[in-house]
Amino acid sequence: MAPLADFLVTHLPLPNVPYHYTHYVVGKTPLSTTPEVVAGLVGYLVLVFGLREYMKDKQPLKLTTLFQLHNVLLSSGSLLLLTLMMEEIAPIAWKHGIFYAMCHQSSWTRRMEFYYMINYYFKYWELADTVFLALKKKPLAFLHVFHHSATALLCWSQLNGKTSVSWVVITLNLAVHVLMYYYYYATAGGAKIWWKKYLTSMQITQFVIDLFVVYFATYSYYASTHWASFDLPRLGSCAGTENAALFGCGLLTSYLFLFINFYIQTYKKPARAKPLVNGNSTANGVANGNGVVNGHAKGH
Template sequence: ATATHFSEVSYDDLVLPYNVHFSPLIPATIVCYFAMVVILRWVMKNREPLEVNKLIAVHNFILCAFSLVCFLGQLYEAILIYTNFGAFEVYCGTFIDSWDLRMAQYGIAFYWSKYYELFDTVFLVLRKKNMTVLHLFHHAIVVPVSWMAVYSRIYMGWFTSFNNTGVHVIMYFYFAIYALGYRPWWKKYLTSLQIIQFVADMSSSLPFIIFYFMGIPCRGELYAWVLANMTGVALLVLFMNFYRQTYNTRRPPVKKVQ
């Protein structure tokens, strides 16, 4: 295949048909998300939890399947790019061709899926489950951050999408079978995997900042790198705190009756 340098063909030529330019939809979604949580909790205050386990299972199986398609698709495209252009182009993507277009499409699909994932919260409220700061922050922030990764043209962002969809295959499968009544023993290891994912995401972003200050062409904007890593640090801290509170809290010793 003949590649074209990205300076000769605008990246917008690839993503314009997929409506990823900034719009009021993004802030409106976040505002409506938190408003929905408040309103639904008020509606459910004096009601019994709804039995929607089967619907939850279907919802999670859909996300599991979607994540698997994205994970395998990105892996396939990365192998093609590596085979034809080498490791540097897998990371920096300083070319435009059909493989690049397909990789961009996975990133765009990943972004749009974050809107559907907001139903995770709807089901929690309908079942009157407690929601953590981690859950609310994570679901609210991934919408603008995922959009920013596409809009800012930061090519190495596909590493984060790849890692995230890989973890989500396992995570949403866990939630699906949990909703069906199964109680997998590996919840602790799933949380550990999520923590490892954030470390891997931030570690994989380090070459970008090195290339940036060395003046080596690598597609992307500095502001996207900074904001994505700030988000990554915040999520890492919240996940580690969740892990500590959930798995490392010692139960008080049982007093013996004399």
């Protein structure tokens, strides 16, 4: 049976596009340069906080159908991308081992690079989450806004750094997003979801695994290069630039602490009177009022 990627290429009427739309070429691929990325993320912040100010004296918009469509597309898109990435990397891991799949330069295949690009562009699509919050007059929590903008920056940095371990972080993130965006789709339609607390736990578990993997990959790189003269245990080096690795380690570490704090604030603190915002109760600055942080990512 042909892989899903081959099936899609063969059976879908895909147009011929320039090389830099299917391969990451700095300066030609959209949103690949520092000025473009900075302009995009600054524009995002200006837009959402501008909308918040604009909506202050206006009634919140419902936008239920549009919001559900947004979420079901992101959930199904995340599932498709997750499937494509796993069918590409699984044979490499099966044949050569998990360390090879995570660290060897040949794991950065042409298809994986294209999937990384799609995942990166998903991060800009996901910025619409915050636009919905602003138009609905929901609180713009720091964690939500920071996580959305920083994750787009993280994906861009890993594309530039060609870190082969990226697929581990991204596939975990996509798996969480399949459930998370389904959750938002369902609850927007009035469904009662009992597992929202466990979704937050999944988000935290994702970052714990992420950190173990990226710190291990970064250690492997340094143990085989800068620390080669020391008698350290090592399996080999990991592909990718130092700046991308260090930035990924630092940002993912901040995510873990921020999400643990969110979990404690939301689920562990004693119940107290909740302030009313436009007739709806909100607690602890939760971005959407449902006890789940939208947009993991999210990780990469």
